[in-house]
Amino acid sequence: EDQVTQSPEALRLQEGESSSLNCSYTVSGLRGLFWYRQDPGKGPEFLFTLYSAGEEKEKERLKATLTKKESFLHITAPKPEDSATYLCAFSSNTGKLIFGQGTTLQVKP
Amino acid sequence: EAQVTQNPRYLITVTGKKLTVTCSQNMNHEYMSWYRQDPGLGLRQIYYSMNVEVTDKGDVPEGYKVSRKEKRNFPLILESPSPNQTSLYFCASSLRPAGDSYEQYFGPGTRLTVT
Numbered sequence: 001e002d003q004v005t006q007s008p009e010a011l012r013l014q015e016g017e018s019s020s021l022n023c024s025y026t027v028s029g030l031r032g033l034f035w036y037r038q039d040p041g042k043g044p045e046f047l048f049t050l051y052s053a054g055e056e057k058e059k060e061r062l063k064a065t066l067t068k069k070e071s072f073l074h075i076t077a078p079k080p081e082d083s084a085t086y087l088c089a090f091s092s093n094t095g096k097l098i099f100g101q102g103t104t105l106q107v108k109p
Numbered sequence: 110e111a112q113v114t115q116n117p118r119y120l121i122t123v124t125g126k127k128l129t130v131t132c133s134q135n136m137n138h139e140y141m142s143w144y145r146q147d148p149g150l151g152l153r154q155i156y157y158s159m160n161v162e163v164t165d166k167g168d169v170p171e172g173y174k175v176s177r178k179e180k181r182n183f184p185l186i187l188e189s190p191s192p193n194q195t196s197l198y199f200c201a202s203s204l205r206p207a208g209d210s211y212e213q214y215f216g217p218g219t220r221l222t223v224t
């Protein structure tokens with residue numbers, strides 16, 4: 001059965017304290033792995049798509065990486081405005097899109 | 110500005126009273142979806158539409174209906190709402206099917222409470 005698990009559920013960091021969020025998945029065939037950011041009271045906002053193991057993408061303080069079993073979202077020197085819930089999702093060869101439950105990040109000044 | 114709009118943003122209703130949540134996109138996207146988001150369960154797809162007059166069930170379609178008469182609009186209909194449909198609902202659109210790895214644009218959400 002295709003499934004995705006995100007960890008940790010919640011993460012508190014001090015401003016400038018780098019860390020990583022994990023998204024592990026089991027899927028019959030991976031078409032793509034997505035990362036979204038969701039602010040309170042808003043819809044998810046697209047960040048990255050990764051297609052194959054070894055691929056990396058960066059945007060400001062965020063870098064997403066992908067292996068055959070998991071994806072990491074690395075946050076370097078985070079700022080309070082990076083506080084949000086980060087969702088990962090993957091699409092499989094069946095065409096379905098499956099979302100994880102999210103990691104809620106709080107960055108304190 | 111490229112966007113997906115939903116109305117209403119907040120709705121409190123009673124069991125059995127039919128309601129419609131509207132969704133509209135201005136990006137000429139072919140693919141549109143409805144999701145519900147519940148604590149601990151993540152985003153789950155309710156229905157999706159590949160194009161005008163083409164709709165299909167997602168993972169949790171029971172109790173919902175949709176229609177796609179125009180490319181830009183994709184309303185979600187609850188003909189007889191029940192308390193277990195209390196949730197946060199999102200409409201999304203993309204150029205091609207989300208499962209084909211196209212990024213989706215999400216609306217701002219509709220918080221529905223059924224008493």
